[in-house]
Amino acid sequence: MTGPERAGPVLDVAGLGVRVGGRDVVAGLGLRLAAGEVTALVGRSGSGKSLTARALIGLLPDGARARGSALLDTGAGVHDLLGLPAHRLRTLRGSGIGYVFQEAQASLNPTVTVGTHVRETLAAHGVPRALRRGRGLAALSEAGIAGPERIWAARPFELSGGQAQRVALALACVLDPRLLIADEVTSALDPVTQARVLDLLRDRTAGTGRALLLITHDLAVAGRWADRVAVLDGGRIVENGPADAVLGAPAHPFTAALVRAAGGLGRPGDGGEACDEGRRRLEAAPQAERGAS
Structure with a gap:
């Protein structure tokens, strides 16, 4: 476990710009992530959400530059x-x-087992050989995999979508990082599995010294699982604050348009019905109204 919550932010981003093909896709972005909180970065497709996340870990595509x-x-x-x-x-x-x-x-590498993925990750960071299996099985269990020993010997193509997402989550968390970035991790999952994965992510963050940056185009997901919401438009954060405030009374016209398109947005504990209905409404909204989100 990470130590007690510290006074400063886990991540403090200032003036982030990402230039691709001579065009500034992200321009002057600022964002602060506090310990123990889930921050959702939302915006339409192509707004630079994933480029922002990849800039932070140094995995930008060829030709892209960050400042x-x-x-x-x-x-x-x-x-x-x-x-x-x-x-x-x-x-x-x-x-x-x-x-x-x-x-x-x-x-994931389809030619090697889940256990090999985990062992190689731990070995790369100096974890002793004798500790790797136990630590890896614990990470798989914490990621919601029942009977992790059975998954240990499986290859990625033998896993369901939900199992693969949990394995990816276990790999991201096995070294107990203070910052976790989840990039559209539930877009290919059914609603029940989506909710379970997001619950795991939130539970891993709440009340700890960790922070979670949740990249999503889905305002229903942001409304139900995030503590704070940052809205990205034109390469900049146009609105940022507590999720209830941003989604309940948006101050920026772009945020207001997204919320109108999304309809009823749920919060934790509502049973998930409002979240699912909001997601369906957002996906069905006319292109012009939802800003190609």
Whole structure:
């Protein structure tokens, strides 16, 4: 477990810009993530949400360039993610930052077992061989996998979508990073599995020294699972605050348009019906009204 909550933010991003093909896709973005909170970064498709996340971990596509600062407090020190050399950033991926990719099965090597994935991740960060299996099985169990021993010997193509997403979550969390980034992790899951995965993510964050950045186009998901919501439009954060305030009384016209399109947005404990209905309404809304979200 991470230590008690610290006074400063886990992540403090200022002036983040991402330039792709001569165009600024993200321009002057600022964002602060507090310990113990889930922050949802929402916006329409192509707004730069995933580019923002990938800039933070140094995995931008070829030709993309990032600028600005992103101060990560790992609990053992503060590091500017955008200023670190590549080899230093690699050491923080996994140990300081966990990243759960949108397509879980595509992010896993289909030729090796789940256990091999876990052992290699732990070995890369110096965990002794004798501890790897036990620690890996514990991570799989914490990610909601019943009977992790059975999954240990499976290959990714033998897993269901929900199992693969949980394995990806276990890999991102096995080194107990202080910051976890989940990039559209439930877009390919059915509503029941979606809710379970998001519950796991929230439970792992609430009341701890960790922070979660939840990348999503789904305001219903943000409304039900996030403590705070940051709305991205035109490469900038146009509104940022407590989820209830941002989604209940949006101050920016773009946020207001998204909320109108999404309809009824749920919060934790509502049984999930409002969340699912909001998601269906958002997906069915006319393109012009939902801003291609």
